[in-house]
Amino acid sequence: MQITVLILLAALVSMGMGIIFIHARKIIAERKLYEKDKAIKREREGVAAILELSDKSVDADISDAVFLSLFAEYAQRSLGGSGSAVFTVKDKDEFAGCSVSGTFPPIKDIPQQVEQQLLAHPKYHSKFLCDIKIPFNVQQIEDLCEGHGYFYSKGVIQDLLPKSFFKLAKRTVLAPIYINSAMTAVIIVVSGDDFDTHAIDEHDAEYLARLCEIAAMSLKGIRIFREKREFEQNLQQAKEEGMLQVSAGIIHNIGNAITVAKLNVVEMKDKNQPPSADSPESLITNELLPELRKHVSSGDAGEFLSKDPAGSQFIEIISELVSHLSRRSEDNAKLAKSLSNKLNHISEIIELQQRFIGELGTENLTTLAPVIESAIKIFEETFSKKAVFMETEIMPKSPEVLIDPSMMTQVYINLVKNAVEAMEAENALKEKRIRITLRQEEIKGRSFVISEVIDNGPGIAPENLSKMFKFGFSTKEKSRHSRGYGLHSCMETVRKYGGAIEVNSTPGKGTTFTIKIPAAGSSQKS
Numbered sequence: 037m038q039i040t041v042l043i044l045l046a047a048l049v050s051m052g053m054g055i056i057f058i059h060a061r062k063i064i065a066e067r068k069l070y071e072k073d074k075a076i077k078r079e080r081e082g083v084a085a086i087l088e089l090s091d092k093s094v095d096a097d098i099s100d101a102v103f104l105s106l107f108a109e110y111a112q113r114s115l116g117g118s119g120s121a122v123f124t125v126k127d128k129d130e131f132a133g134c135s136v137s138g139t140f141p142p143i144k145d146i147p148q149q150v151e152q153q154l155l156a157h158p159k160y161h162s163k164f165l166c167d168i169k170i171p172f173n174v175q176q177i178e179d180l181c182e183g184h185g186y187f188y189s190k191g192v193i194q195d196l197l198p199k200s201f202f203k204l205a206k207r208t209v210l211a212p213i214y215i216n217s218a219m220t221a222v223i224i225v226v227s228g229d230d231f232d233t234h235a236i237d238e239h240d241a242e243y244l245a246r247l248c249e250i251a252a253m254s255l256k257g258i259r260i261f262r263e264k265r266e267f268e269q270n271l272q273q274a275k276e277e278g279m280l281q282v283s284a285g286i287i288h289n290i291g292n293a294i295t296v297a298k299l300n301v302v303e304m305k306d307k308n309q310p311p312s313a314d315s316p317e318s319l320i321t322n323e324l325l326p327e328l329r330k331h332v333s334s335g336d337a338g339e340f341l342s343k344d345p346a347g348s349q350f351i352e353i354i355s356e357l358v359s360h361l362s363r364r365s366e367d368n369a370k371l372a373k374s375l376s377n378k379l380n381h382i383s384e385i386i387e388l389q390q391r392f393i394g395e396l397g398t399e400n401l402t403t404l405a406p407v408i409e410s411a412i413k414i415f416e417e418t419f420s421k422k423a424v425f426m427e428t429e430i431m432p433k434s435p436e437v438l439i440d441p442s443m444m445t446q447v448y449i450n451l452v453k454n455a456v457e458a459m460e461a462e463n464a465l466k467e468k469r470i471r472i473t474l475r476q477e478e479i480k481g482r483s484f485v486i487s488e489v490i491d492n493g494p495g496i497a498p499e500n501l502s503k504m505f506k507f508g509f510s511t512k513e514k515s516r517h518s519r520g521y522g523l524h525s526c527m528e529t530v531r532k533y534g535g536a537i538e539v540n541s542t543p544g545k546g547t548t549f550t551i552k553i554p555a556a557g558s559s560q561k562s
Contacts, residue, residue, distance in 0.1 A: 083250055085110055090254040097262070100124070100220075100255060104213075105135035105162075107251045108223050111244060112138050115209070116234035117225040119158075121165065124221045129174045131222065133165030140226060141204040143171060143197055155204075172196050174219050177212055185245035186211040188238045190229070204228065209241040211248045215256050223248065267507065290382050297378040304371045307364060316357040324354055399533075401436045401556050404444070404485055408472055411448035415456070423468060424456055430474040435555035437485050439533050447526045448472075448489065451549050454522070455491035458547070462494045476555065483555040484535075490548045496541035504539050 086107065093103045104122045112120035119140030123131040136158045142151055143165070154161040176196060180187040189208045192199055202208070205226035213221045225244060227236040311317040328350060331340040340347035412426060419426050452470060459468040471490040476483060496504065505527040530537045535553035 081114075085114075086247065086250045086254050090258060093254075093258050100259070101134050103255060103258060104221055104223075104251075105137070107247075108135060109137040111223060111247055112225055114247070115225050115227075115236055115240045115244060117209075117227045117236055117240075118204070118233065120223060120225045122221055122223045123165075123170055125174060125219050131170040131173065133162070133168065133170060134221070136161040136165055139204070140224075141201045143201060144168060145198050145200055171198075177210065177219070177222050180210070181212060185248070186241045188236075188241035207236045209236055209244055211241070211245045213248045213252045213255070215252050215259075220252070220255070270507070294378070294382065297375050297382075300371045300375040300378070304368060304375075307367060307371075316360050320354060320357055324350060324357075398442075399438055399440050401438055402441055403434050403436055404439075404474055404487055404553070405430050405434060407439075407441050407444045408448055408474060408487065410441075410445050411452055412472070414449060415452055418456060419470075422456060422460060424459065425467065425469045427469065427471040428473070429471070431476065434474055434485055435476055435483060437533065437553045438556055439553065440529075443529050444533075447529050447551070448487075450522045450526050451489040455489060455493060455547070458493040459491060466492075468492070477552075479552070484552045485555055487551045487553075488548055489551075490546065492546040495543040495545055496539070496547055497543060501539060501541060505537070 089103070089106055089110065092098075093106075101124065104124065108120045108122040111117075117138065119136070119138035121136045121140050121143075122134045124134045126132045136154075138158065139155050140158070140161065142154055142161075146154075154164055177187075180193070180196070187193075187210050190206070192202045193208060206229040207227045208224065209226075210222055210224040212219050213223070223244070225236065225240075227234060229235040313322075328337065331337040331347070341350060342348060408428070408430065412428070415426075418424070452472075455470050456468075459466075459470075469492045471488075473486075473488045473490070475486050477486045478484075505523050507524045527537050530551055530553065533553055535551060537552075538550045539547065540550070541547040
């Protein structure tokens with residue numbers, strides 16, 4: 037009987053222990069689930085906070101350093117640390133101080149009074165950090181992390197920071213920020229380990245590493261957005277400068293034409309002064325004709341003209357004076373024609389300018405011949421002034437292309453302008469020639485309109501040929517009117533219409549720019 041009772045009691049105890057064990061396992065599982073949910077919630081909050089910071093950074097157009105400073109402040113608050121600092125990579129392997137937040141111990145030994153001031157004033161500490169040499173490098177940080185994405189320590193980190201640092205930083209976590217596999221920055225968060233403060237643990241370190249990954253992606257996105265915006269601003273500026281160059285070229289050529297016209301007017305004015313006493317008109321009107329009339333009235337005109345020493349020279353003198361008047365009349369006619377041509381040229385250029393502005397931004401089906409002729413017309417006076425010989429070989433009826441005529445005019449103006457400037461910088465005695473051709477060509481089953489701008493200038497160095505259309509590249513000295521955007525803008529314009537632009541050059545012999553634009557109705561064949 038006693039044995040039975042004992043066995044029964046043992047069974048009950050065993051069942052109770054089993055129930056307790058099952059309940060304990062359930063509590064542990066629920067605790068793990070709670071901790072997991074808490075970690076997920078924490079990480080989501082971190083992602084949201086960093087994305088919000090990224091949006092503000094883009095809107096305010098702040099620098100990478102400011103973004104990292106704001107990120108470090110958030111990381112410190114999120115981890116519950118007492119202080120943080122962020123360092124950016126410079127010169128490949130070295131770090132530069134960026135900013136400090138909270139109570140962050142100095143990373144070098146300094147007098148206690150200075151240390152207290154830095155601990156009390158994060159802004160002063162940030163400036164101090166930026167002015168000193170950082171005692172650790174990229175390789176040391178990588179060695180510490182060993183591919184884990186973070187390093188966590190409860191004590192002194194040997195060979196990294198002075199022992200005085202760890203009097204306040206009882207616990208330290210650091211995590212690098214990588215962009216395109218290269219370390220960009222490292223953030224360090226510290227805390228004490230007192231009962232009344234939050235002590236950073238390894239879970240916080242893992243969390244900081246994930247925050248740094250998110251910050252890296254955000255920073256990369258900010259940089260891409262910033263580069264894109266800068267590119268668009270520079271491209272727009274290049275287009276505006278290109279239009280200014282067109283206007284400047286038009287005004288310059290109008291000025292040249294006006295100068296020639298003024299000289300023509302002055303010359304005509306000088307040659308057509310009121311008759312003086314010894315002018316041909318006065319001699320004929322006031323001396324020769326009265327004398328001849330007198331002899332006609334007296335009836336001895338024939339004898340006077342044939343026998344009188346003075347009268348016998350009358351016909352020859354009158355003939356010479358009339359010839360002089362005739363030559364002057366011819367000169368006046370030439371001057372009047374030149375003046376008329378210059379005035380017509382001015383009128384044509386003004387008309388081109390009006391059409392250029394009026395058509396800007398409008399795509400039409402048109403042939404390239406009038407576009408090329410417009411560019412040449414704008415440079416006509418420049419060619420004359422700088423002794424540049426312009427030749428054209430344009431097919432009579434080239435196919436139509438879908439383009440913005442004003443933008444394409446700007447392309448040819450840019451190419452011609454570059455050619456003139458290149459030849460002008462070369463040997464002054466060398467004959468300067470520019471040749472523009474226009475033809476149709478079949479390429480891989482498609483019809484293209486091909487135009488070439490050919491010069492016999494100094495050519496382009498082989499190492500520069502692949503860079504000619506690169507944004508911002510220029511072989512000329514950079515100035516307000518030369519920023520290396522012209523050829524890139526030409527390429528973008530031609531590409532917009534489905535075309536391509538190429539360059540070939542031989543140093544000492546010249547350069548050829550080839551523009552290929554698909555003819556209207558010519559579709560890509562598979």
